[in-house]
Amino acid sequence: MLSAERSKLLTEVGAGTPGGDLMRSYWIPVLRSEQLKAGAAPHQFMILGERLVGYRSPEGEVGVVDDACPHRGVSMALARNEPGGLRCIYHGWKCSPQGQLLEAPTHPDGADLSQVRTGYHPTQEEQGIIWLWLGEGAPPPMRKLAFSGLPDDQVITVTVKANCGWLQPLETLWDVFHAQILHNQTNRGSRRGGVYFSDQGRTMDNGVAYDYSQMHAESTDYGMKYMNVDAAKRTHFRFILPFFDHHALEPGEFADKGLQISVPIDDDHCLLWMVMYNKHAPLKADGFALQSLQGVPDLSNFVDHLGPRNRDNLWGQDRELIDRDESWSGVPNTSLLVRIFLEDLMVIESQGRPDRSREELEITDRALVLGRKRVLEAIEAVGRGEPAPAQTDDLSDVEALFELRDAPDQ
Ligand code: FES
Ligand SMILES: [Fe+2]
Structure with a gap:
């Protein structure tokens, strides 16, 4: 639980605010x-x-x-x-x-x-x-990220505006277990196979119980690394300050990878980026990136072709799909990445501006707690006049990995 004062530090991004000063350093x-x-x-x-x-x-x-x-x-x-x-x-x-x-x-x-x-x-x-560069003075050199310098045919970017503060999309990434609940049916229909649940979310579809306590999160110079282990896979994620988060999309070192970026528009809106890339070869038509965007007409507003989604229409939730067991969340069956984003946006926009002093956090929120702490530490460091963390570092090797496992850890 955070004090209301610290929660505010994670919300306000305007000129002269401590959070805004951190972000203007990149x-x-x-x-x-x-x-x-x-x-x-x-x-x-x-x-x-x-x-x-x-x-x-x-x-x-x-x-x-x-x-x-x-x-x-x-x-x-x-x-x-x-x-x-x-x-x-x-x-x-x-x-x-x-x-x-x-x-x-x-x-x-x-x-x-x-x-x-x-x-x-x-x-x-x-x-x-x-x-x-929105900061004061001459900008520093741009740091290298995992997709920096790749040829055009190895990178695809999409954006969408979200009606929520910049931290909420990151919090939903750090909260890796939500995928097994919120996205369970979306994942079930995807190429990577289902990670759906029964028994109140504690048992995999193959009947193997998994253990929430196997989630690891630790601080790094650039932000945080966190890892989720379940019966079928081990997934490594990377948070890069101030608002970059590396995803694993598919198993294997040579698979397409993803970087989500959560850029504040103002205190209550953000621009969400999904950068999908492959370091080893051009993106393939049957790879995650291109396949998950099939039929998307506008990559700059990549979920908007499905019409308005807001509190008044309950983000377009379709109860009939739920009743027919065709969708867990009520999000329509459409391109995979669009579905996942619609599900995330539905829940996080519905939070409004979250009051983080009134939460009941649990063991699955471990990475979320550390991620917030790392942002607050960076805000405080910049406030003391120290350089922003990893401001010019070469981060080209920092990325996610998704490993399949034959058997659960003992
Ligand atoms: S030139 Fe006069 S307001 Fe722009
Ligand atoms: Fe999600």
């Missing part, structure tokens, strides 16, 4: 490259409570600026995307993708424009992702 993935087309309309978005506009100039250069013209604050989403930069439609001021004021038709000829401050934020584009 490069943040904010848009899929495909969302910015050269010369097209600027794209409005919000990250860490900051209203921003991203665009790609007609020459192909990416810029991210505050959604406010430096002159008098008009939305830059309304601006014209011209060669060389964005031009505000109100009085025609034009800024380069690097935030330099290039023209201000309302200034006298020859005026010095170099002192005008524009809200510019550095970007880098890698693996089809636009990464943003």
Whole structure:
């Protein structure tokens, strides 16, 4: 159980908040490259409570600026995307993708424009992702993650906006046992076979009892490693501060792997990324990544084609599917990854803003407790002026693993 004060530290992400300071110490993935087309309309978005506009100039250069013209604050989403930069439609001021004021038709000829401050934020584009630096001063080099530098055909990314705070999707990953309950029927229909339960969740479908106490979680420099052991498999997960979490998707070292990223939009909304990659070969049509996204029309809003889902319609839960025993959760039968995300979003959005001072945690919440502690420790370290943990480390070897087991541990 956390005090209300510490729970707040895990919730607030705006400028000047301790949590916001931690997150502004890292490069943040904010848009899929495909969302910015050269010369097209600027794209409005919000990250860490900051209203921003991203665009790609007609020459192909990416810029991210505050959604406010430096002159008098008009939305830059309304601006014209011209060669060389964005031009505000109100009085025609034009800024380069690097935030330099290039023209201000309302200034006298020859005026010095170099002192005008524009809200510019550095970007880098890698693996089809636009990464943003929202921190103060010059950004550090971008750290290497497991999929950094892979060819395009070895990586696929999808995003969805979630109506919950950034920590809740991570908490649901750290709570690995929920998969055996919430996702039991979804997993049952998947290639990796069912991990469904009977006997109040304590017995596998093959009749072998498993032991919740075999879950391990330990601190690392970059965050936390945690592992789940059951009768059929051993699954290793990795949490990388501040909001990256490596998944095991399928058995075997050479299988597709996944990295979920939970980027705060504001205190109560987040942008969820699923980056699926294969370090060894191009993604295969019958591999987890491509197969789990079959039929998804829009990878930037990858569950939205199923229509609105919110508290008013109980996230689209279909009771008839439950009554017919075709779905445990009432989520419709659709692409595998979409189903899993819909099930997760349904439960975590329904929490509202959780009051973590009023929980009843149990043994299966062991990794969740440590994960929160690691975030709080990182917030405190940055608050003391120390460098953010693993800010520039090479983390290319940090990833998940899913091992099948022949027999349970004795
Ligand atoms: S408000 Fe943008 S140019 Fe005046
Ligand atoms: Fe889940």
